[in-house]
Amino acid sequence: MGKGKNKNHDDKPRSSRGSNGHSIRHNHKRMEMRHTGGSSISKFPVKLAMWDFDHCDPKRCSGKKLERLGLIKSLKVGQKFQGIVVSPSGKSVVCPADKSIVEENGAAVVECSWARLEEVPFERIGGKHERLLPYLVAANQVNYGRPWRLNCVEALAACFAIVGRTDLAEQLLSNFSWGLGFLELNRELLEIYQRCTDSDSVKKAEEEWLALIEREHEERKNQLRNEDLWSTGNVNRKPNHTEDHDLLENSDDINYNTANLEFDSLGNIVANPTKELKYDRLGNIIESDTLDEQAVELQEEEEEEIPTLVKSVDNLRI
Numbered sequence: 612m613g614k615g616k617n618k619n620h621d622d623k624p625r626s627s628r629g630s631n632g633h634s635i636r637h638n639h640k641r642m643e644m645r646h647t648g649g650s651s652i653s654k655f656p657v658k659l660a661m662w663d664f665d666h667c668d669p670k671r672c673s674g675k676k677l678e679r680l681g682l683i684k685s686l687k688v689g690q691k692f693q694g695i696v697v698s699p700s701g702k703s704v705v706c707p708a709d710k711s712i713v714e715e716n717g718a719a720v721v722e723c724s725w726a727r728l729e730e731v732p733f734e735r736i737g738g739k740h741e742r743l744l745p746y747l748v749a750a751n752q753v754n755y756g757r758p759w760r761l762n763c764v765e766a767l768a769a770c771f772a773i774v775g776r777t778d779l780a781e782q783l784l785s786n787f788s789w790g791l792g793f794l795e796l797n798r799e800l801l802e803i804y805q806r807c808t809d810s811d812s813v814k815k816a817e818e819e820w821l822a823l824i825e826r827e828h829e830e831r832k833n834q835l836r837n838e839d840l841w842s843t844g845n846v847n848r849k850p851n852h853t854e855d856h857d858l859l860e861n862s863d864d865i866n867y868n869t870a871n872l873e874f875d876s877l878g879n880i881v882a883n884p885t886k887e888l889k890y891d892r893l894g895n896i897i898e899s900d901t902l903d904e905q906a907v908e909l910q911e912e913e914e915e916e917i918p919t920l921v922k923s924v925d926n927l928r929i
């Protein structure tokens with residue numbers, strides 16, 4: 612019997628009650644639930660679910676935010692999910708052939724810390740359609756620029772985008788200030804995955820992309836090495852920092868911001884050793900100062916998790 616079912620109710624509606632006999636406060640709560648999704652009324656066109664292991668700070672956790680917005684349902688350990696389960700324990704990658712499963716049964720994620728994956732009882736959660744995500748780059752403020760390591764909302768959005776439902780991906784991500792940046796950052800690659808068919812073809816496209824960015828990265832390194840040799844060719848040349856700065860800032864070829872650079876006594880460019888350099892998906896250097904202060908703090912906290920992360924990312928790369 613449901614909660615409160617044995618309570619006596621007044622027969623006559625009182626002034627503080629609405630037409631359905633419930634108190635105005637109760638009705639207001641129901642309306643709020645309708646808007647915040649606290650009830651079973653879903654505001655999202657397909658089912659969204661997560662197993663939440665409470666590893667993360669609720670204020671920073673994208674899964675918890677989706678729950679607060681009433682967009683995602685929390686599942687218990689022992690419960691299985693019929694749709695696509697985007698999970699580190701997947702064996703094959705999400706592909707366009709998964710579209711009907713997503714549309715009919717939705718998508719789920721595992722809300723946990725990357726550093727504590729070994730604590731998750733993967734055998735007691737999941738479902739028949741567990742999937743990994745192919746190479747994509749995170750745009751969230753904690754792991755910006757890191758491949759494979761997406762947060763929950765990015766993982767769900769990636770799944771929708773790959774199966775060809777970019778509309779759903781946009782709808783979900785638009786709840787986060789940085790959200791649509793995820794689709795922008797990965798646009799070219801997502802379009803490639805969308806043109807694939809099954810899991811093997813997505814895997815092949817991923818491998819080709821990785822080979823391409825590896826080649827481009829090598830080319831850039833060689834180009835920089837050559838530029839460097841050229842600028843130091845004349846040993847009598849005095850270091851002229853202003854000139855070097857101008858040269859770099861006006862160069863279309865070099866995608867550097869000079870704020871990240873230092874010059875040695877001969878005027879050669881050396882990367883600033885005190886700043887961590889980050890790379891975008893094409894191997895360009897991204898200035899870490901573009902992250903806001905809070906993001907940097909979060910980043911530092913997450914850095915502590917790196918040893919386990921390396922293991923988990925390896926797990927993700929089947």
Ligand SMILES: C[S@@+](CC[C@H](N)C(=O)[O-])C[C@H]1O[C@@H](n2cnc3c(N)ncnc32)[C@H](O)[C@@H]1O
Binds near residue numbers: 761
């Ligand atoms: C480890 S949790 C981290 C959640 C983060 N604290 C947040 O705020 O959303 C991210 C979840 O997204 C999914 N996910 C992210 N990247 C993935 C990938 N490359 N392959 C499979 N699942 C992935 C998994 O369900 C994973 O457990």
